[in-house]
Amino acid sequence: MQKKTVKKTTEKKAAVKTTEKYDHLYDFVQKISGDNGLKVFQIIGDGVTDDVIEKKANIKVAEVRSILNHLHSFGVVDYSREKNLTTGWYTYTWKINEERAVQNYIQSLKKEKKMLAERASGLDNTVTFYSKKTGRSFSFEEAFENQFKCPETGNTLKEIDKNQERKSISKRIQEIDKTLAEHMPRVIVE
Known part of the structure; x- marks a missing residue:
């Protein structure tokens, strides 16, 4: 009975190490896939099937697969598939692709920074209003x-304070810039 306890403790420590290993990507994953996406990401670690994710995350398998495909489209995860010769069904094992995820995260941050710089330079030339309730901006x-x-909403628009x-x-x-400085060393130059 003691052996089972030791095994479970070791598994928990390994799971914590795996999730901590990728915590630098949490903001990116949260941004692109929301709370459930982050929950799925934290479970994946170094390899797991969608059925295991479903059980651990308590999310329907259809939503898990949708999230996994979404994360795959952003280069955050990869999969390998194995065919069961008896049933003919494929089993997909999902893994985090850290290198590609970091590269895509850096690319998205650079794009956001460029957009913000353009917006800042355009502040002097425009008068912009916003809706407090919706947060939407209007020229x-x-x-x-x-x-x-x-x-x-019909509410009065407020002028944006340029300063x-x-x-x-x-x-x-x-x-x-701080996030980029932290992540740039992680990018492997080819």
Whole structure:
């Protein structure tokens, strides 16, 4: 009976090490696939089937497969398949593709940084309004056409404070730079 306890403790430690091994990708996975995607990602580790993920995550297998395919499209996970010769069915084993995931994460951060820099440089040339309730932004022309009311809620639109927006953009760019500095050493130069 003691042997089972030791085995379970060892398995738990291995699972924790595996999840910690990839914790630098949590923000990226959360951003692209939400809470359930992150839950699935944390279970995958170094290799697991969709049925095991379903049981551990308590998510329907159809949703698990959808999440896995979504993560695969972003290069976060890869799979291998094995055919059961008796049944003819395939079993897919999913693994995290850390190198490709980090490269795609870095690429998405660089794209976001470029977009933010363009937005910051355009602040001086435009007047922008936003809806507090929806968070949606409107150009001056759009706001004027809607009589400075949100078309969805009917609430009055507020002008964006350019200084506050610049600070917000600058802060996010600094966060991106910090994250890039942390992840750049992980990228393997070919």
